[in-house]
Amino acid sequence: MLALFYIFIGVAIGVSFWQITRIMNLRGVIATDKDNDRQGKYFILFGVFIYALMIYCLIGMNVLMLPESASFEGENDDLLFDISFWMIGIVQFIMQFLIFFFTYKYRGKKEKKAKFYADSHKLELIWTVIPGIVIIVLIGFGIFQWTEVMNIDENEETIVIEVYAKQFAWQARYAGADNTLGLGNVNFIDESTNPMGVDMSDTASQDDKQVTELHLPKGKKVLFKFRSQDVLHSAYMPHFRAQMNCVPGMVTQFGFTPKYTTEEMRQQSEVIAKTQGINKIRSEKGEDLYEFDYVLLCNKICGASHYSMQMKIVVEEEEDYKKWLAEQPTLAETSKQ
C-alpha cells in the first residue's frame, strides 16, 4: 500500500508540473549566442569541478588505498600500476582540458565561421602511432609480469596449501610432512567428520592438517590450490596482490611469497595511517578498535552471506609458523577420535 502512496505522490507532482508548464514559456528551443556564451563558460566551471574532484580523489583518498604489496611477486604489480596510473593520469588531465577549453574557446557566435577541416593524415598517424607505442610498452611489461606470477615452476620448493570454499566459509588444508595434498572429492564429504571431502584412503591424506585460519611463513613461496564444493567463489588476498577463482569440479592455483609478517606490516607507515583513520571512525561509533590483519575475502558473488565470507591470514617468522603448524592435529589423528 505504501508503494501506491509513493506512486500517487509521484503522479501528483507530475500533474502539477504539467499544469505549471501551461503558463511556462516552452519556446526556448534552439541555442542563441547568449546560450552558447553562457554554456561555454559553464564548461570552464565544470572543468574546475572535475579537476578539483580528480585532485581530491588522487591525494585526499590516498590514505584509503591498499598499502604496498606484502608479497615479493606483487612488487612489480605495484610498479606497473604506478606507471600505468601516471600515464593515464597525465593523458586524462590533458584530454579533459582540451575538451572543456575547446568548448569554451569555440562557443558559437553569429558572425563566426567554422574552419572547414576534414582530414589530416599526418595528425591521424601521430595519434595512432603514439598510443600504439605506449601500449606496446605497457603490454610488454604486463605480459612479462603476468607470466612471472602465473607460471609456477614445478621444481621450485613451495609450501602447498589447499584453500577450500563453501557457502559461506573458508577452510584450509596444509599438505603435512610429505608436502603432498591427499585427494579430495565431494563424495567423501561428511559435514561433521570430513567437511572438506578428503579421501582418507589416500596415504598422502593422513598427515594433512585442516585449519580455519591461514598461517604463512615469511619469505617462503606458498602455492595455493583452490577448490569449491558448491558455487563459484574467489579467493581474494588484496594485500598480496593475489586472487583466483575457486571453481567446483576443478582445482585452480596461485602462488606468492609473503614479504612482511603481520607484525611488520602493522608498523608500516601507510598501514598506521589507515588504521588510525579507521579507529577514529570506530571509536566515534563506540566499536572495538581495529588492528591490521591480512585477510582473505570472497570476491565472486556466491549468495546471501557473500559479503561476510572471510578468513584471517597470519604471516609470521618461519620458526613461529613451524611451531603453530606442529600444534595442529593431522587428519589421521582427528579422524581416530
Place this chain on the structure above:
Amino acid sequence: MSEHHHKETFVTKYIFSTDHKMISKQFLITGMIMGVIGIFMSMLFRLQLAWPEKSFTIIEAFLGPHQTDGIMSPDIYLALVTIHGTIMVFFVLTAGLSGTFSNLLIPLQIGARDMASGFLNMISYWLFFISSIVMVISLFVEAGPASAGWTIYPPLSALPQAIPGSGLGMTLWLVSMAIFIASSLIGSLNYIVTVLNLRTKGMKMTRLPLTMWAFFITAIIGVVSFPVLLSAALLLIFDRSFGTSFYLSDIFISGEVLHYQGGSPVLFEHLFWFLGHPEVYIVLLPALGITSEIISTHSRKPIFGYRAMVGSIMAIAFLSTIVWGHHMFISGMNPFLGSVFTFTTVLIAIPSAVKAFNYITTLWKGNLQLNPAMLFSIGLVSTFVTGGLTGLVLGDSALDINIHDTYFVVAHFHLVMGVSAIFGMYAGIYHWFPKMYGRMMNKVMGYWHFWITIICAYGVFFPMHFIGLAGLPRRYYSNTAFPMFDDVADTNVVITIFALVGGIAQIIFLANFFISIYRGQKASQNPWNSNTIEWTTPVEHIHGNWPGKIPEVHRWAYDYSKKVDADDDDSDYLHGQDWVSQITPLLPGEEES
C-alpha cells in the same frame, strides 16, 4: 513500402504498426519505462550501501516481503543489482538505444521508404515488449527475481538451494532473455539488409553518415554474438531443468551430493563473455555514431577524419569479438590465454584513442552551437575518455588480478559504457526529437538536465575508482563485516547522495520529453540546419517518408562551412550558407570532400 496511403485504424497505426518511425517510438517509450525501473533500483541499493543499518520507508514500501523494518535482505540486494544490470544493459542501452535510433534513422538517413521488412520489424518490437513484460513479472516472484549477478554464472544461477532467486525468478530471467535475443536478432538482420540494399541513388557506402556506419556495424556484431548467448542460456536451462551437466560438476550443497559430473562453469563464462564483451560495443557504438553526427552538425564543421572514424568503428568491432577472455583472467583458465587476451584487449585503446582525438579536433576552430544535444555529446567524449583510460589498467592481466571484481571495475564500466551510452541516447533524443514528434524540446530544462546529470555522474563514479583501489569488492550487501573498509563508509554516503540527486534529476528529462510531445514548440523542417537527408522529409510523418520521389544523394553528409577558397577560413561560404544538404548537387568544379 508502397506509397499509397491505405486506411489505418488505431490498432495498425499505434500498436501493430509496421512503420519504422512508430516502431522506433515504441522502442523508446518501452526503453524509458525500463530505464525508470532500472535507475530506481540502483537508488534503492545505493541507500543500502550508504546506510546499511538504517530503516527507510521507501524500502519498506517497494520491497514488501524482502525487507524487515525498512532494511532490505541480502538476497533482495543481490536481486536488485542483478536486475539493475540486466535492465540497463539489455533493455535500455541495447533495445532502448539501438532499437530506437536504428529504426528511426536507418530508412531516413539512407533514403528508404521503410525497413526491408516492416513486418519483421514489428515482430522485433513485440518480442522485445514480451520479454520486458516477462522480466517485470519476474520481479514479483515470491522467492525474488534472479539474483546471481547480471552475468548469471552457474552454479549459483543453476541451483535454487544456493540462492532463492535461482528458482522461478531465474527461469523467467532466462525466458525473457531468450525472447529478447530473438527480438535483437530479427532487428539486427533487418538493419543489415536495409543498409545494404535500400540506399537511395547516390548514397554510396562511403557517403553514409557515421550514424549509419555505427548502426550497421553494431547490427553485425549483434548477429555474430547474440546467438552464442542464446546457446549459453539454453544449456543453462538444460542443466537447471533436465539434469544435464554442461556447467556443473562435483557439487555438495544442502547436505547432499548432486549428480552433476564433468561440466565446467568456465565453459559458461566463455560463452557468456563471447556475447558479453561485444555487448559493450553493441551499447557503445550507436552512442558514438550519434555523437559523431551531432558534434559535426552543432560544431558547423565536417567530422574530422571520416575514413579513420569508419576504420576505427570496424577495428573496434573486430577486436571486440576476440577479447572476451579479459573478464576471465582469474577464472582458472590457462594463463597463456591471459597473455593473448591482454594483447588483444589493450589494442582496442588505439582505435578508441583515434575516435577521441578526432572528436576533439572536430571541436577545434568550430562554431559550436551549444544545444542540449551538443552538451550531452561533449559530455560523452569526456566520460568516454575518463572511463576508457582505466581500461588500460583493467585490461592488463597482471594488474587485473588485484582489482578484478572490485569497485574499480564498477566505476570503469559505468563511465565508459553506462554513462557514455546514456549520454549518447540523451543526445540523440534531444537532436532527433523534432523528427520523431514534430515538436522541439525545451532547452532550459535540457541544460538543467545535462549539468545535474554530468556532475552527479562524475560525483558517483570518480570516487568509486578509489574505493575499488582500497580493495572493496563489488556486490557486497554491506561492508560492515570487514573493519578494514570502515573508512570508505563516508565516501559511500557521498556517492549515494550524488546518485540520488542524479536519479531524481532524470524527472526533468521525463517532464521535458512528455510535455514537449504535446506542448512543445512546432518544429521547422530542418531545425539544426543539418545536411543529412532525414531533414528533407516533411515534419508530419507519412508512410513512405518522402511524398514524391526519394531524393538523390550527391555528396557526403559533412559539408559544413565549406568555403569558396579552401585555404582561407574567412572566405564566403561556397553555397551561401554554412551547410549543404546531401541532396544538393555538386557545383561545377566543386570537389567532393
